[in-house]
Amino acid sequence: MKKFIRLPGLVAFLIFFILLTVFSLFFVDGIVEKTIEKAGTKAVGAKVELADADFSFIPTGLKLTTLQVTDPEAPMKNAVEIADMDLSLDTLNLLRRKVIINEMSVTGVKFNTARKKSGAVKKLSKTKDPEKKALEKAKKKKAIPSFDIKDVKSILAKEKLTTIEEINRIKADMEKDKADLKKQLKNLPDKKTFKEHKKRYKEIKEGSGNGIGKFLGQLGGAYELKKDIKKDIKKVKKARNDLRDKVKEYEQRLKDASQAPLKDAKRIKDKYAVSPRGLGNMTGLIFGPEYSKWVNKGITWFHKLKPYLAREKTEKEKPAEPERGKGITVRFKEHTPLPDLLIRKAAVSLDLDVGTIAGIINNITPDQDILGQPLTFNLSGEKMKGLNEAEIKGTCNHVVPEQSFNKAQAKLIGYNVKDLSVSGNPEIPVVLKNAIADMRLSAFIKGEDIDSSILLSVKGANFSDKGKGSSQIARAVHSALSGVSSFSVSATIKGTLENHDVQIKSDLDNAIKNGVSDLVKKQAVVLEEKLKKEILAKTKDDLDKLKNSLSGFDVFEKELSGRIKEGSGIIGMM
Amino acid sequence: MLTMLARLLKILNSEAEPHQISLAFCFAMIAGFTPLFSLHNLLVIFCILILRVNLSGFLLGLAVFSGVAYILDPVFSAIGYSLLTASFLDGLWTSLYNMTLFRLENFNNSIVMGSLVISILLFVPFYFLFNNLINKYREHFLAWIEKTKLVALLKSSKLYSVYQSVSGGGV
Numbered sequence: 001m002k003k004f005i006r007l008p009g010l011v012a013f014l015i016f017f018i019l020l021t022v023f024s025l026f027f028v029d030g031i032v033e034k035t036i037e038k039a040g041t042k043a044v045g046a047k048v049e050l051a052d053a054d055f056s057f058i059p060t061g062l063k064l065t066t067l068q069v070t071d072p073e074a075p076m077k078n079a080v081e082i083a084d085m086d087l088s089l090d091t092l093n094l095l096r097r098k099v100i101i102n103e104m105s106v107t108g109v110k111f112n113t114a115r116k117k118s119g120a121v122k123k124l125s126k127t128k129d130p131e132k133k134a135l136e137k138a139k140k141k142k143a144i145p146s147f148d149i150k151d152v153k154s155i156l157a158k159e160k161l162t163t164i165e166e167i168n169r170i171k172a173d174m175e176k177d178k179a180d181l182k183k184q185l186k187n188l189p190d191k192k193t194f195k196e197h198k199k200r201y202k203e204i205k206e207g208s209g210n211g212i213g214k215f216l217g218q219l220g221g222a223y224e225l226k227k228d229i230k231k232d233i234k235k236v237k238k239a240r241n242d243l244r245d246k247v248k249e250y251e252q253r254l255k256d257a258s259q260a261p262l263k264d265a266k267r268i269k270d271k272y273a274v275s276p277r278g279l280g281n282m283t284g285l286i287f288g289p290e291y292s293k294w295v296n297k298g299i300t301w302f303h304k305l306k307p308y309l310a311r312e313k314t315e316k317e318k319p320a321e322p323e324r325g326k327g328i329t330v331r332f333k334e335h336t337p338l339p340d341l342l343i344r345k346a347a348v349s350l351d352l353d354v355g356t357i358a359g360i361i362n363n364i365t366p367d368q369d370i371l372g373q374p375l376t377f378n379l380s381g382e383k384m385k386g387l388n389e390a391e392i393k394g395t396c397n398h399v400v401p402e403q404s405f406n407k408a409q410a411k412l413i414g415y416n417v418k419d420l421s422v423s424g425n426p427e428i429p430v431v432l433k434n435a436i437a438d439m440r441l442s443a444f445i446k447g448e449d450i451d452s453s454i455l456l457s458v459k460g461a462n463f464s465d466k467g468k469g470s471s472q473i474a475r476a477v478h479s480a481l482s483g484v485s486s487f488s489v490s491a492t493i494k495g496t497l498e499n500h501d502v503q504i505k506s507d508l509d510n511a512i513k514n515g516v517s518d519l520v521k522k523q524a525v526v527l528e529e530k531l532k533k534e535i536l537a538k539t540k541d542d543l544d545k546l547k548n549s550l551s552g553f554d555v556f557e558k559e560l561s562g563r564i565k566e567g568s569g570i571i572g573m574m
Numbered sequence: 575m576l577t578m579l580a581r582l583l584k585i586l587n588s589e590a591e592p593h594q595i596s597l598a599f600c601f602a603m604i605a606g607f608t609p610l611f612s613l614h615n616l617l618v619i620f621c622i623l624i625l626r627v628n629l630s631g632f633l634l635g636l637a638v639f640s641g642v643a644y645i646l647d648p649v650f651s652a653i654g655y656s657l658l659t660a661s662f663l664d665g666l667w668t669s670l671y672n673m674t675l676f677r678l679e680n681f682n683n684s685i686v687m688g689s690l691v692i693s694i695l696l697f698v699p700f701y702f703l704f705n706n707l708i709n710k711y712r713e714h715f716l717a718w719i720e721k722t723k724l725v726a727l728l729k730s731s732k733l734y735s736v737y738q739s740v741s742g743g744g745v
Binding site for chain 1: 609616620622644650654658664667682685
């Protein structure tokens with residue numbers, strides 16, 4: 001037996017085992033700390049740092065101190081900083097590789113705290129951030145109309161003028177009509193025709209034969225000749241009347257053409273100047289970018305938290321090629337199913353500038369379908385510094401993955417606003433110097449669809465003069481807002497998380513509209529005057545030439561009148 | 575590399591029984607092929623300490639098989655995944671999955687399963703194979719190798735001084 005077994009080996013194994021345990025006890029804190037930092041950084045896309053992790057075996061628990069989560073968009077700031085986290089772990093389940101935290105207390109949660117060092121990490125993917133993408137979209141869609149008077153010459157270079165088009169049409173019509181008249185004159189009874197009539201008259205007068213037969217022949221001939229002359233005169237008269245009608249028509253068209261520059265000026269002004277009607281949703285234009293920024297920030301964080309609310313189920317389908325050395329973890333049916341990670345109850349306390357908001361979050365797990373219960377949260381605070389009441393509650397229900405939804409409601413009552421920038425639009429900076437605001441928010445996300453509303457009611461508003469002189473529109477808006485003490489702004493967000501519309505309505509619309517419409521009207525009048533002047537100068541020569549060209553029809557008038565006179569003269573002689 | 579070759583020569587030329595060296599290599603294969611920080615490797619360590627196994631051989635084998643495992647990693651994962659998803663084994667895996675000890679073992683990971691199954695399957699054949707090879711080496715090659723010009727050259731080289739330092743003396 002001794003040939004195969006060495007008993008001192010047992011002692012060696014015990015020593016090895018003890019050393020392994022001591023090593024684990026000694027280094028477990030560091031391993032936990034590094035694991036949390038690595039996993040957190042990967043999930044957030046910016047540095048997640050932990051000052052200290054303290055793992056205790058009996059009872060099994062973990063205490064985390066100063067957890068800093070960098071804001072990926074502002075690496076010199078922490079999106080969240082948590083002073084202390086105390087977790088009590090279920091030991092038996094921990095051995096089964098399940099992190100079940102029965103109770104967790106999170107205290108000293110602060111938002112937007114400054115960092116000493118940048119928390120940026122190299123981005124692995126070059127995919128455009130959805131928040132940035134949506135902001136760019138909002139900017140493109142809701143640009144503030146420009147209130148500057150435009151360069152008239154550059155506008156006219158782009159625009160087609162109906163005045164010039166009408167002048168060209170008249171000119172072409174006149175030339176065609178003159179050519180037609182020339183042709184028509186050739187076909188009408190002319191001097192030669194009437195000369196022949198005169199000759200016929202002479203022949204009739206001289207007559208042939210004698211007596212009564214001659215007289216009757218002359219009478220018949222004269223009657224026929226008179227009939228022919230009258231017929232010819234009628235033809236010429238008709239042509240002259242047509243000519244006179246045409247001239248009258250041209251006179252009217254030229255009169256209209258001389259009025260066309262005014263119509264052109266008005267039409268172009270309407271196109272390029274901001275109309276008072278176009279100021280319908282000024283609050284949307286002013287507050288829109290800032291609202292969109294808040295909404296998109298919320299959506300970005302929702303995307304980041306989504307994997308922790310519901311794990312993507314892969315079923316039995318073979319997953320993508322695993323990382324080398326990692327392998328694929330296959331899951332089997334459990335007799336008493338439990339999620340891999342579950343925080344049954346988290347007592348959270350948020351340290352905001354206004355005071356502390358505290359509450360409970362239940363059932364934090366990416367496997368709600370296994371747990372059979374949704375995540376719920378309810379946090380509130382009362383009588384804080386500059387805030388009477390705050391409450392945020394909701395549920396993230398992914399128990400049935402196909403019907404999962406997220407619902408949240410929040411209210412801030414009696415919030416003492418101080419120096420709050422409410423406009424994200426650099427052209428019109430609007431800062432609320434002080435006011436008392438109530439805000440109610442409700443959000444509903446089902447799948448990729450979002451349906452949310454925010455209602456902001458403000459009393460005792462006092463707007464700051466900051467940025468007042470930056471532009472004409474800014475001055476007009478500030479002047480309009482100076483008389484406003486209470487207002488409400490409501491926003492609805494509808495669409496998908498990727499592609500949604502933020503619609504903003506406010507009773508400030510009328511106040512801003514009235515304040516800005518005077519400026520708009522003045523600007524429009526100036527623009528119209530400039531346009532009128534420029535178009536008139538551009539078309540005057542052509543119009544004058546056309547007027548002169550109208551006198552070219554006089555030649556035809558004279559010619560036709562002459563022929564009528566000649567024909568009438570022959571009839572007179574008879 | 576030189577140190578490793580010197581160690582191998584020392585082990586093969588030592589007084590240790592061939593089966594002790596073969597067993598060490600086979601245990602090293604399990605510990606080397608499978609992820610090092612696995613529960614079953616605690617049992618492997620227990621075995622190599624309690625059984626009369628050549629420890630130097632184990633350490634050398636561990637280094638070699640860990641390297642081979644890195645190359646064979648995709649093969650282990652594929653085999654392990656096939657076994658874990660085989661419907662006729664589903665009942666067995668489900669029972670094991672519900673036992674705390676086996677969850678600690680992380681058997682449901684494709685690499686752990688694949689590498690463990692392969693190393694256990696190869697354990698006995700490789701034991702006899704290594705045994706055979708060592709016996710043959712000692713019978714036919716040891717004396718001949720000692721006399722070769724190559725060994726004479728080696729003895730005058732850096733390799734020999736390294737070998738001397740790990741063996742603490744002559745052959």
